[in-house]
Amino acid sequence: MRIGIFSDVHANLEALSAVLEALRREAPDVQYCLGDVVGYGGSPNECADLVRATAAVTILGNHDAAVAGRMDYSYYYEAARKALDQHASLLTAENMSWLKALPYMHKIAGTPVHLCHGSPVRIEEFEYIFAPEQARECLPFFEDLGHLTMIGHSHLCKVFELSPSEVTELQGPPRSITLREDRKYIISVGSVGQPRDYDNRASYVLYDTATRTFEFKRVEYDIEGAAQRIFEARLERHFGHRLFIGV
Secondary structure, X not given: OEEEEXXXXXXXXXXXXXXXXXXXXXXXXXXEEOOXXXXXXXXXXXXXXXXXXXXXXXXXXXXXXXXXXXXXXXXXXXXXXXHHXXXXXXXXXHHHHHHHHOOOEEEOOOOOEEEEOOOOOOXXXXXXXXXXXXXXXXXXXXXXXXXXXXXXXXXXXXXXXXXXXXXXXXXXXXXXXXXXXXXXXXXXXXXXXXXXXOOOOEEEEEXXXXXXXXXXXEXXXXXXXXXXXXXXXXXXXXXXXXXXXXX
């Protein structure tokens, strides 16, 4: 089975549209979203509508949880809170109900693949994994991990290879890798709508469960259009400016 995965859309309709078009051409058997459909961007309803229509399962992200009233976000910085408040006021009843029901984790039936937004440890706390020391916190739970755990949240493309006693970060990350049977993996899939690795192209990934081949993919999109929607929504202008440099 070929699986298409994307994450951290952040209400960026232009980026999401480009990724979904690329996935249409790739024609995976199924698609999943790892959360944060809303927050930061100018098109929360449009993105929620598209994700609902295309992803077999969508995981709850921290921005989704905040907008849906499922977590306290009073400690977020002011501009992020303003975007979340605005999105909560704009979402249709159907999209709000959808966010309220999203799961924290999903295990893909018939495969050793697990999906979550942040770390699989203390899953409701949305902890980051963007460095080996954070991935090492998963080692006490090694036996419970899937062979492959795919996450979002950091907006970075990262590959961590785990044995029962150690974690190795694969540098690059490699564009394509074949997962070893005797290791487990935590892979951060990057962001559709707000990449932070100085590559402004939208991210998505493909995984073939038969060959255990994992591929990182990037696609260009209309950044100017996405930024203009942010400006017109009177959100923090930096949310639009950062799209051009991918940070």
